[in-house]
Amino acid sequence: MFWQAIGAARDLARAHDIAAVLIRYGFGDLVRRIGMAEALERAGKALHWRAPEELARLEPPARVRRALEELGPTFIKLGQILATRVDLFAPEWIAEFGKLQDAAPAVPFATIRAQLAEDLGEDPATVFAALETSPLAAASLAQVHRARLADGREVVLKVRRPGIRPTVEADLHLLARLAEIIDAEAPDLRRYRPREVVQEFTHSLRRELDFAAECRNAERIAARFVDQPHIVVPAIHWQWCGERLNVQDYVDGIPGHDMVAADAAGLDRKLLARRGAAAVLKMMLQDGFFHADPHPGNVFYLPDNCIAFIDFGMVGRLSETRRYELALLLHGLVSHQSELVARVLLDWRSTIDGDADADPARLRAEIDAFVDQYSGVPLKQLDLGAMLTDLVAILREHGLALPPDLSLLVKAFITLEGMGRQLDPGFDMGAEAAPFLRRVLLAHNAPAALAKRGWRALSGTLDVLAGLPQDLSEMLRAGRRGKLQIQVEVVSLKRFGEQLDRAASRMTIGIVTAALIIGSAIVMTVVRDPALAGLRTFGLLGFLGAAVGGIWVLLSIWRGRKG
Known part of the structure; x- marks a missing residue:
C-alpha cells in the first residue's frame, strides 16, 4: 500500500x-x-x-x-x-x-536578492534608503530584514525563502x-485523528505561506483597536507586499519574555497583564477573530505600557454561535448546571466525525463530578486555565475532540494565562474574562438579537411554505408517471446485504463445483467418451472446472476472514 x-x-x-x-x-x-x-x-x-x-x-x-x-x-x-x-x-x-x-539557518542575502527585486518591482537599493543584509531572525519559511524608507521610517521585510513552496x-x-x-x-493511533490533524495542518501552513493573507489579518485586527492607542499592530506597506513579501513597520520594543528589561524600563507589569488579556479576550469573544499564537515571541512591550502584537500568520475564527456556546459552558459551570455543560459538549461532539461511540451517560456522570469541583466558585475567581485543562482531559478520556476553532482558542487561552501570570503572579484570568462573557450572553439574548434570529427562522419557514405547492405538484406528477422513488439507505443493512451477496455467491459456486464433480465422475464411466492421456476428455474438463471453483471459494473465504 x-x-x-x-x-x-x-x-x-x-x-x-x-x-x-x-x-x-x-x-x-x-x-x-x-x-x-x-x-x-x-x-x-x-x-x-x-x-x-x-x-x-x-x-x-x-x-x-x-x-x-x-x-x-x-x-x-x-x-x-x-x-x-x-x-x-x-x-x-x-x-x-x-x-x-x-528557527533555521539564514539564507545568504545574495540568494534572496533576485526574488526580492522581482517582488518589489525594482532593485531593493532603489526602494530603501538602507537595507540590512544580515537578518534579524530566520525561520523555516521566511527570514526578516530591517530596512529604512526614504522618508526615514523604519520597516522590516519578511521574505519567504526561495523555493520553499515546492518542498x-x-x-x-x-x-x-x-x-x-x-x-x-x-x-x-486513530484516536489522534491523523487525517484531521494533517488536513488542519495543511490549511494552516498554506495560509502561512501566503504573506498577503497575513497582512490582511493584521489590518483586520488593527481596525478593531483603532480606539485603543495602547494596543499597537504594525502598519502594512501594501505597495510592496505580496504572497512572498511582507513589509511592515518596525517595532522597537521589549520582547514579551524579558521581564528584567520591562522592570528596568519602569513598566507596570500588572497593567500590561490586564491590557494584554483584555486585547486577546476582545479578539476572541467580542470580535470572533483572534491571534491564535500570542506567545511572548509575538508580543512586545512599548513605552507608556503599550503592547504590540506581531506575526498574524496563525489566526482563529469563532462564529457568533460558537462564542455564545463558550459563554454558556462557563455559565453552566459557575451555576452548577451539569446538564447544560453536557449539552454544550455533546453538541460540539456531534460536529466531529467518529465520535458516535462515546457514552453520553458516562460523559454526563463525569461532567457532574467536574462541575461539582467548581461549585460555588464565582466567575471572577474561576481559574480558566485549570478548568479548560480539566475539561479537555475529560474529552480525551472519552475519545472526543474539540472542533479546530475551539482547540485553537483553548491553546490561546492557556498561553495567555501563562503570560499574564509571568507578568503578574496574582493575575486572574476569570476576572478579566467575566465582563466579556457577560456581554456575549446579554448580546445573544438581547431583543434585537432575538428578533433577528426569529426573522431568519420565519423567513426560512415562509420560503419552505412558498415552495411547498410546487414541490407537491412535482411529486404527484412523478407518481402518476410511475417515476416516484423513495431511497432509504441504512449503512448497517447495506453491509449485511453485501455479506449475504458474498455468501450466496460462494454457495452458488460451491453447488456448481459439487455438480461438476458428480457429473464428471458419471462421464468418466461412459465408454464412448474420447480419451485423452488415458482419461475421459469431458470428465477431465469437468474436474478441472471443479478445481478452479473450489480454489475460488477457498480464496474468497480466506479474503473474507482477513477483511
Missing part, C-alpha cells in the same frame, strides 16, 4: 529519510506496521539503524519532539499545530511540542498519504 503512496508523492528519498529518523528515535515498530520498511526494502534500502542509548532513555514525547526537529521545517510546523491540540494530547506531550522552535507541498502530500496509511493500518 505504501509503495503506491510513495509513487504518488514521487519522493522515495524523502520517505527513506523519514523512516530513517523514526527508526533512529526508536519508532521502528511504527515504521514496520505502516508498511514503510517493506516498501523501502523493495527499493533496495537497508534499515538497520539502532537508536543511540541516550535517545532510548528519553520519554516518548521527547523522542517525538526530537524526531520532528530533525525532520525539518514542515514537521516542526506540524509539531506547533499539534501543540494546539490540547484535546488530543496529554499535558506532557503538549509541553514537548511547545518546545519546538521555528512544503511535497512534504504535505507525503504527510497526507502517511495519515491515510496510519488510519488504516494502526487502529490504536
Whole structure:
C-alpha cells in the first residue's frame, strides 16, 4: 500500500529519510506496521539503524519532539499545530511540542536578492534608503530584514525563502498519504485523528505561506483597536507586499519574555497583564477573530505600557454561535448546571466525525463530578486555565475532540494565562474574562438579537411554505408517471446485504463445483467418451472446472476472514 503512496508523492528519498529518523528515535515498530520498511526494502534500502542509548532513555514525547526537529521545517510546523491540540494530547506531550522552535539557518542575502527585486518591482537599493543584509531572525519559511524608507521610517521585510513552496507541498502530500496509511493500518493511533490533524495542518501552513493573507489579518485586527492607542499592530506597506513579501513597520520594543528589561524600563507589569488579556479576550469573544499564537515571541512591550502584537500568520475564527456556546459552558459551570455543560459538549461532539461511540451517560456522570469541583466558585475567581485543562482531559478520556476553532482558542487561552501570570503572579484570568462573557450572553439574548434570529427562522419557514405547492405538484406528477422513488439507505443493512451477496455467491459456486464433480465422475464411466492421456476428455474438463471453483471459494473465504 505504501509503495503506491510513495509513487504518488514521487519522493522515495524523502520517505527513506523519514523512516530513517523514526527508526533512529526508536519508532521502528511504527515504521514496520505502516508498511514503510517493506516498501523501502523493495527499493533496495537497508534499515538497520539502532537508536543511540541516550535517545532510548528519553520519554516518548521527547523522542517525538526530537524526531520532528530533525525532520525539518514542515514537521516542526506540524509539531506547533499539534501543540494546539490540547484535546488530543496529554499535558506532557503538549509541553514537548511547545518546545519546538521555528528557527533555521539564514539564507545568504545574495540568494534572496533576485526574488526580492522581482517582488518589489525594482532593485531593493532603489526602494530603501538602507537595507540590512544580515537578518534579524530566520525561520523555516521566511527570514526578516530591517530596512529604512526614504522618508526615514523604519520597516522590516519578511521574505519567504526561495523555493520553499515546492518542498512544503511535497512534504504535505507525503504527510497526507502517511495519515491515510496510519488510519488504516494502526487502529490504536486513530484516536489522534491523523487525517484531521494533517488536513488542519495543511490549511494552516498554506495560509502561512501566503504573506498577503497575513497582512490582511493584521489590518483586520488593527481596525478593531483603532480606539485603543495602547494596543499597537504594525502598519502594512501594501505597495510592496505580496504572497512572498511582507513589509511592515518596525517595532522597537521589549520582547514579551524579558521581564528584567520591562522592570528596568519602569513598566507596570500588572497593567500590561490586564491590557494584554483584555486585547486577546476582545479578539476572541467580542470580535470572533483572534491571534491564535500570542506567545511572548509575538508580543512586545512599548513605552507608556503599550503592547504590540506581531506575526498574524496563525489566526482563529469563532462564529457568533460558537462564542455564545463558550459563554454558556462557563455559565453552566459557575451555576452548577451539569446538564447544560453536557449539552454544550455533546453538541460540539456531534460536529466531529467518529465520535458516535462515546457514552453520553458516562460523559454526563463525569461532567457532574467536574462541575461539582467548581461549585460555588464565582466567575471572577474561576481559574480558566485549570478548568479548560480539566475539561479537555475529560474529552480525551472519552475519545472526543474539540472542533479546530475551539482547540485553537483553548491553546490561546492557556498561553495567555501563562503570560499574564509571568507578568503578574496574582493575575486572574476569570476576572478579566467575566465582563466579556457577560456581554456575549446579554448580546445573544438581547431583543434585537432575538428578533433577528426569529426573522431568519420565519423567513426560512415562509420560503419552505412558498415552495411547498410546487414541490407537491412535482411529486404527484412523478407518481402518476410511475417515476416516484423513495431511497432509504441504512449503512448497517447495506453491509449485511453485501455479506449475504458474498455468501450466496460462494454457495452458488460451491453447488456448481459439487455438480461438476458428480457429473464428471458419471462421464468418466461412459465408454464412448474420447480419451485423452488415458482419461475421459469431458470428465477431465469437468474436474478441472471443479478445481478452479473450489480454489475460488477457498480464496474468497480466506479474503473474507482477513477483511
